[in-house]
Amino acid sequence: MSSVRTPDPNNPSEPAGGWLTEGELAETRARVPILYVEAVPVRVDADGAVREVGTLLRASMSGEMTRTLVSGRVLHGETVRDALRRHLEKDLGPTALPQVPVSVVPFAVAEYFPWPGESTFSDERQHAVALAYVVPVSGDCTPRQDALALDWMPPRDIAKEEVLSEMEGGRGALLRQALASVGLLG
Amino acid sequence: MSSVRTPDPNNPSEPAGGWLTEGELAETRARVPILYVEAVPVRVDADGAVREVGTLLRASMSGEMTRTLVSGRVLHGETVRDALRRHLEKDLGPTALPQVPVSVVPFAVAEYFPWPGESTFSDERQHAVALAYVVPVSGDCTPRQDALALDWMPPRDIAKEEVLSEMEGGRGALLRQALASVGLLG
Amino acid sequence: MSSVRTPDPNNPSEPAGGWLTEGELAETRARVPILYVEAVPVRVDADGAVREVGTLLRASMSGEMTRTLVSGRVLHGETVRDALRRHLEKDLGPTALPQVPVSVVPFAVAEYFPWPGESTFSDERQHAVALAYVVPVSGDCTPRQDALALDWMPPRDIAKEEVLSEMEGGRGALLRQALASVGLLG
Amino acid sequence: MSSVRTPDPNNPSEPAGGWLTEGELAETRARVPILYVEAVPVRVDADGAVREVGTLLRASMSGEMTRTLVSGRVLHGETVRDALRRHLEKDLGPTALPQVPVSVVPFAVAEYFPWPGESTFSDERQHAVALAYVVPVSGDCTPRQDALALDWMPPRDIAKEEVLSEMEGGRGALLRQALASVGLLG
Numbered sequence: 140m141s142s143v144r145t146p147d148p149n150n151p152s153e154p155a156g157g158w159l160t161e162g163e164l165a166e167t168r169a170r171v172p173i174l175y176v177e178a179v180p181v182r183v184d185a186d187g188a189v190r191e192v193g194t195l196l197r198a199s200m201s202g203e204m205t206r207t208l209v210s211g212r213v214l215h216g217e218t219v220r221d222a223l224r225r226h227l228e229k230d231l232g233p234t235a236l237p238q239v240p241v242s243v244v245p246f247a248v249a250e251y252f253p254w255p256g257e258s259t260f261s262d263e264r265q266h267a268v269a270l271a272y273v274v275p276v277s278g279d280c281t282p283r284q285d286a287l288a289l290d291w292m293p294p295r296d297i298a299k300e301e302v303l304s305e306m307e308g309g310r311g312a313l314l315r316q317a318l319a320s321v322g323l324l325g
Numbered sequence: 326m327s328s329v330r331t332p333d334p335n336n337p338s339e340p341a342g343g344w345l346t347e348g349e350l351a352e353t354r355a356r357v358p359i360l361y362v363e364a365v366p367v368r369v370d371a372d373g374a375v376r377e378v379g380t381l382l383r384a385s386m387s388g389e390m391t392r393t394l395v396s397g398r399v400l401h402g403e404t405v406r407d408a409l410r411r412h413l414e415k416d417l418g419p420t421a422l423p424q425v426p427v428s429v430v431p432f433a434v435a436e437y438f439p440w441p442g443e444s445t446f447s448d449e450r451q452h453a454v455a456l457a458y459v460v461p462v463s464g465d466c467t468p469r470q471d472a473l474a475l476d477w478m479p480p481r482d483i484a485k486e487e488v489l490s491e492m493e494g495g496r497g498a499l500l501r502q503a504l505a506s507v508g509l510l511g
Numbered sequence: 512m513s514s515v516r517t518p519d520p521n522n523p524s525e526p527a528g529g530w531l532t533e534g535e536l537a538e539t540r541a542r543v544p545i546l547y548v549e550a551v552p553v554r555v556d557a558d559g560a561v562r563e564v565g566t567l568l569r570a571s572m573s574g575e576m577t578r579t580l581v582s583g584r585v586l587h588g589e590t591v592r593d594a595l596r597r598h599l600e601k602d603l604g605p606t607a608l609p610q611v612p613v614s615v616v617p618f619a620v621a622e623y624f625p626w627p628g629e630s631t632f633s634d635e636r637q638h639a640v641a642l643a644y645v646v647p648v649s650g651d652c653t654p655r656q657d658a659l660a661l662d663w664m665p666p667r668d669i670a671k672e673e674v675l676s677e678m679e680g681g682r683g684a685l686l687r688q689a690l691a692s693v694g695l696l697g
Numbered sequence: 698m699s700s701v702r703t704p705d706p707n708n709p710s711e712p713a714g715g716w717l718t719e720g721e722l723a724e725t726r727a728r729v730p731i732l733y734v735e736a737v738p739v740r741v742d743a744d745g746a747v748r749e750v751g752t753l754l755r756a757s758m759s760g761e762m763t764r765t766l767v768s769g770r771v772l773h774g775e776t777v778r779d780a781l782r783r784h785l786e787k788d789l790g791p792t793a794l795p796q797v798p799v800s801v802v803p804f805a806v807a808e809y810f811p812w813p814g815e816s817t818f819s820d821e822r823q824h825a826v827a828l829a830y831v832v833p834v835s836g837d838c839t840p841r842q843d844a845l846a847l848d849w850m851p852p853r854d855i856a857k858e859e860v861l862s863e864m865e866g867g868r869g870a871l872l873r874q875a876l877a878s879v880g881l882l883g
Contacts, residue, residue, distance in 0.1 A: 167542050167543055170531055170535060170587055171546070171584075171585075172585050172586075172587060172589075174546050174640055186779065186797050187798055189799055212543075213543075213544050213640065214543075214544075215543050215638055217544075218622055219622060224743075224744050238745065239743075241879045242831070244616070244620060245620070247505075247508065247616060248508075248591060248616060248642065250591060257588075257590065259508075266588055268591065312510060315501075315510050319501060319502040319504075319505030320505065320506075321799045322801060324501050324502060324505065325498055345728055353728050353729055356773055357717075357770075357771075357772075358732050358772075358775075360732050372596050373596075373611030373613055398729075400730075402810070404808055405806060405808060410558050424559065424647070425555075425559025427555060427561055427647060429694060430803065430804070431806070434801045434803070436776055443774075443776065454732055454771065459613050459614070461613060619877075620880075631883055687882050688877040690877075691874040691878065692874075696877065
């Protein structure tokens, strides 16, 4: 049985013990909520004010374009901080220079359910609980998984309904919360 | 020279020393930012989930209806907590039974400027900096100043553009931040 | 194989699907971090200021007295808010009248590891990640599990080293963070 | 009448209108709480974890050594963000490269009173309310006012009673809150 994701040889800090087979992961997802971290990448000016917000573009199976955030599981034995850094590197590339926040208290706790109605957020694979962070990045971003591209937009543009509705799993609401948390939801 | 507001004989905890004449207040407003507290009153269910959000209705001079939040100055010598409780009582009446938060760290810092462009928020009288809180109230609210009425609405309805645009001083954005902070900005 | 905890017939809202056999739970604990909620019960005055902090007393196997907080798993399919309310009722009894916070953003994210060195917090059973809240309770508390008693102390007394060192799993540090979050760490 | 501080010709962004004469400032301080920003400078590693905490050393009139934080007024017409950046530059020098936080929601609101008993914090000059932030700095710090030096210490060392008691105005408690907010109060 193959593993869910190919272990990444470039990332020596990935805790090998955390990887599960597809069968183990499916079984586990039916038993407990799965802990995730999510990050909204932003560009800031010298004063720390957010100038641009990044979303990851992805082509769905049906050819439709969707948007998502930096996102991934916290593995067994891994700290939240390490998971956040690992997924930032996985989704934005090794030269993004993210400023991982000094506190792991998130700006929002996003709860994803596989059935509708329970929450704003949905994930057909699982019940997931994500700790969400706004993360300034100052380097070059080179998304390297799933043929993703990274799209930077000013806060004003990204808050538009047509953009937010492209976010996967209801993450438009999470993006709004992110903008609100930095005082940029007009 | 008359004082800006009539001292309230029913409220013995009001720090008398904090009252300024109109002239003193005008002079002070030209010199330093004035510290405010603001509160978004909410009704919660037994689980603490927000079911309704309150706004104070006010008829403007021109007969137009506007909405605002619980709001007022922190006086000299007064703690933030005392100021918050005092203004909740002033604006919602003595039987509102507000649950003043255990922490005075606000969900947002709203900056009001007398000139446009600096911020989302404006106040023609002054540069004010407001610490904003979401405050559950469980009792009967009887707004008693400025012929205000208190209007309760479900989060979904209050987030509508036509409601938010009625908020004074750009507080529609603050209300959105409040909804975001409790996970209710869909 | 018996279940880890006896299902509670008095609590109809417990999501039956979340219960795991001991074997399933042990297996799951070896695969992913387990999501918990924790609550620091407090007594507040009319202004919302914390006057007393509660800890749950427990006699260990060896007869030693230890202290802990309201704590428990988030079950599969259960919201964080529901889990918090359920564990408050389980640990403080049905008449505690807890004020579950309006926001599920925690004051701290406590990471427990089964091995030393990774974190301030330890849990020999598992890697657990707990979202921690300060929760005012206004009713009567009647702890009903594990022969626990609830001990109320003023913030000043509970912050003492000899009390904090009695907290299980390093939760003395979490209690300090709770006090800091409400501005009461002198 | 001389101004309280010498205007700084190197800092063109200082809002000239905010400066008050000593007489005006004294008068204003007797009328309203004065809004401050404070910053705890920290050194972080690549994961954003705090490795060192900085305090500003100062020799008091009596020759005693005291410690303080980056601190200063928000001027009339100035945003909180601009005030924070200005005081970071004033106290840490122009090459400190501070990462001003993306959100101006503080980790703590510190209330200073000129009389004892009201609060943990005291300031004999005034009633001040400070919004406090933890700010990573990655550049070279060259404190340039009041013959200050900047002292970096690991979190574990700075949390010691003998260090915290050297903090001016009771800021030892604020430093503890800062450590708690980043999960480093053991």
